[in-house]
Amino acid sequence: MGLRFLNTLRRELETFEPLSPGKATIYGCGPTVYGHAHIGNFRTFLFYDLVHRYLAWKGLRVRFVMNLTDVDDKTIKAAKAAGLTLSEYTRPYAESVIAESDILGIRRLERYPRATMYISEMLWLVGRLLERGLAYRTEDGSVFYDISAFPEYGKLSGTDLEAGRQGERVVDDDYGKDDVRDFALWKGVKPGDDEVGAAWDTPWGKGRPGWHLECSAMALSELGQTLDLHLGGEDLIFPHHEDEIAQSEGATGLPFARFWLHVKHLRVEGKKMSKSAGNFITVRQLLEEGVSPAAIRHQLISAQYRNDLNFTREGLEGSSKAVGRLLDFEERLAGHPVRPDAASTSLPALSDEAVASFTRSMDDDLNVSGGLAALFVFLNRTNTLLDATPALAESERNRALAVLASLDEVLGLLEVGHRARNVDGALEEWIEERIQARTRARSEQDWAAADAIRQELAGRGIVLEDGSAGTRWKVSPHNG
């Protein structure tokens, strides 16, 4: 299908073909729901969305699952502090991730499994790994993975275990691990865990799952033993994904994921985002400030996922303008006059070229910058053509509109932008009435009255555009 991804597993571009023709399975590591998701999280989720949409656009039936981690050190600690149970504490955040995803136009997924719902699958995995001699129990009721028993450990991250362990005599008093690099599959119960509902009975004592185990259990049970794609942030390559591989392949004996894609961390105003740097931004905050969802979406998808992306306020303004232009373009094209006897134009060629150029870029490891460029080249050339063409053949116009809609099935910018431009019926009636009044005033050359109405509408966030075909209106971008 011509689509290539940089597979972290081999660090080179590989042509993507799903294991089962026509169908793709994807697992994306989701957030830990202990607070509101930040824009960095959403760069990642929007990247997931792009993978999801693009594969669907290419004609694949995609089964995409993203987990929500609701039991780990952070959620337990926060729940304890709040005096709530784990589920009481995490539910609002789990809901807000999905609500904000909706607002940003991220397609709903097949499932959003939550770790606490997969305890039995995890126990099965742990049992299996113990059986196969890949794990061992410790005195405190924990179970650790013995990475020395999994020779392929390190293949994803390129970690050379032997080199790192030269002369190392490890004694870890806290956990009693045989080797510092061994990781917890299951953790023995700690004081307070039970009160927040973070302890489960198991054959090896009461306890709760290790973080890495959660993803393996959810991915295997939701998507089968070998996934087509496994996605995550760059920070997860080691140890999280390395550990997932060890667990999953150790248990099944089969390749866990065929392609691993990792998205680079977002920067904010040129710096790493962190609470201490004071540049920690949540999507929730931006939305409360009135920033348009389409602008957020545009900026967060504007760079290819493996490259730096610098999130800036200035850039957000630019994104807002860019999306507004796209919306204006669509309206203009849709409203352009058609005539049965219109001469043919180069519009079909421009339409074809847009799709071809877009596909070429996106096939190249999801080069969204190139994809957006293809779209804007199409916009510019088509506008030029419309300026010079009083009326189009309907088929040509519709085809161009279909191309625009098609590209947006992947980008989702018009989709999200439309929402901000919709107004309710009552307001729309009022707007139409005012426009008619203004048109009368204009026909009488009563410019003062006409301008007064323009101002009146502007006060409600409505912008008017006088054209040869009459007056059109739209919701001001600054109100969107």
Place this chain on the structure above:
RNA sequence: GGCGCCGUAGCCAAGUGGUAAGGCAGAGGACUGCAAAUCCUCCAUCCCCGGUUCGAAUCCGGGCGGCGCCUCCA
């Protein structure tokens, strides 16, 4: 210390051997009652030095600068 990334116009960002996409901002012009939208023109030789090559932003070497991961942070 280990692994890796990046350095392209005021800002964001494509391009990885044949003489610089796109977005935003800026300047000038067209159109326009005003405005909006739109169009046209202009605005970079790609951090520095050396090398390979007929030819390099693009490959190699060396600098300088910025950044990420390696701490259950996407």
